[in-house]
Amino acid sequence: MSLFDKHREHLAGLLVGGIGAFAVLEGQSYGIGTLTAMGSGFFPVALGAGMIALGILMAAVPAAPAAHLPGHGPSRLDWRGGLSIAAAVVLFILLANRAGLAPAIFACVFTAALGTRQTTLREAALLALGVTVFGVLLFAYGLKVPFPIIAGVYA
């Protein structure tokens, strides 16, 4: 059992409690008001307080065995997958306006496909090509998304 697994419930409590604390601090500055005339801060502060309480409860009470759902563990993070998905989305954001829809789709699908070892470069390229053709037809011609297809070459 890794360190992460061992302290999973503590980390979960910390996350929820931390978000709650932030909501309380930030919410206070919006003005809490009174029960009759609530300010904008009332709800955030109340929610934040609730989250702090739940966070403490989570960290303090050992999780029931049912809470350890399979499919959520083992807690090994999937770095390859995570980076490829993140890179794919970032590439889409960077390319769609500047380089055009076709390069953006190709880069996005190609990068994402490489997130698993089972997919070869060739397969990723073919898949990306197929989705690009389909995507351009559907979104550029069908739904008229406001991107050039290939910037500077073909609008």
Next chain:
Amino acid sequence: MESSLAGLAHGFQVALDWHNLIWCFVGVFVGNMVGVLPGMGVLSTISILLPLTFSMQPVAALLMLSGIYYGAQYGGAICSILLNLPCHPPHAVTCLDGYPMTKSGRGGVALGITMLAAVIGAAFGIMQMMVLAPYIASIAFKFGPPEICALMLLGLLAGSTLAKGSPIKGVSMTLLGILLSLVGTDINTGNERFTFGILEMSDGLELVAVSLGLFGIAEFLKSMNGLVPNARTDMQLGFRDLRPSRRDLRQGIPPILRGTVVGSLCSLIPGTGPTIASFIAYALEKKISRHPERFGHGAIEGVASPEASTHSAVQGDFIPTMSLGIPGDAVMALLLGALMIHGIQPGPRLIVEQPDIFWGLIASFWIGNIILVVLNVPMIGIWVKLLQVPYRFLYPTALFFVCIGVYATRNEMFDVGAVLLFGGFGYLLLKLGFEPAPILLGFVLGPRLEENFRRSLLLSRGSLETFIDRPIAAVFVGISVLLVAAQIVAALRRSRAPIRIPEEAFD
């Protein structure tokens, strides 16, 4: 009853309009496909297609998005029975006896009985909705802000504690969802909340960005290297293989009827959706059987009953959503969000003020289920082929649809970045053992909850007793308290006794 029939007649006029009919077909077809494709979920599919519906008529949009939900139930059963893959939670329990039937060469019969169960279950669920939804709405008509507020409290608590996972974590996710819904300009005071000076956030977070991040990207991350490689099936199934024998029918029909009743009862309790219904139905069947040892080895009752209960619960799921405006689970929250994006105010007035939507939806359920049977029974061979599409080709394609879909919501690249952030956050939540579904419940109900809470206390001049003094509100608050108490008792017991639900049931 008579007004129901008149309403239904009106609904058929709406649903048979060719424009709506086509979108209903698209919805159930896509749903069926998503159900069959291992690794694709209903929530992410509805979120992906949500932006495409913004330019559609609200009726057509709702018919299509709902079609995805119940259509996926038909496909999900195929996946469970033939491949033993519990991709769709409501059908996880069908694996237990469905797959052994496949191994002994009776997979076709299992699918045939599933179709029968689907039709009977769905028909009952729809009729229940036709009768109950207008009735519930007519009662809820008189609710003032305190009642609405108390009812939402009950709905949110039930939705977050009765579903899978730890109740404490569920409730904290609901609170987080409400908190996320507050981002943007406060309509009561004009103050900006949690926007950090970012212009794009002053209108609040986009529903599509939140749900695609939490259910789309987080799902890809979870499954892309975690899903079992596709099991092979070289089964050739045709129309004839599906036909159950007289003996199968005699064995299968009573469980179907029992499952239907279980499902329709479950759908009336907020938070207990189709998944829980199917487990209860299976457990019941096993309990009353004279040969419980047959279960797990291909007992036809173990397929018939949970499938019927799933389908009747799926249709019944729409009852609180359409009659009260309070969704029981994340899928319903998303559909409700879609209606609100189209400018339709959910709540008890919906049935009277938007008869096209309510009765059109019900009529489309009848039509959609018939289309699904036609799609599945003669074309079963095609769906079996689709089972072979590997997930590693699906998720990159879906990711592209996520990017472009969330962009198209309001032509804002900012939202694509937000989706990535929500995806990473959702993945972290999964790793920490949270179930992100209640976030969506809180996110959709949050603004209405705050507004009604404010109004209640304004009317009562700041006295919280208004929630106990008014009898109907008090009943809702009372049930909520009972619900929490029951959870605490259950948690105390669980710490002593081991759990009973088989683990593979979840995902």
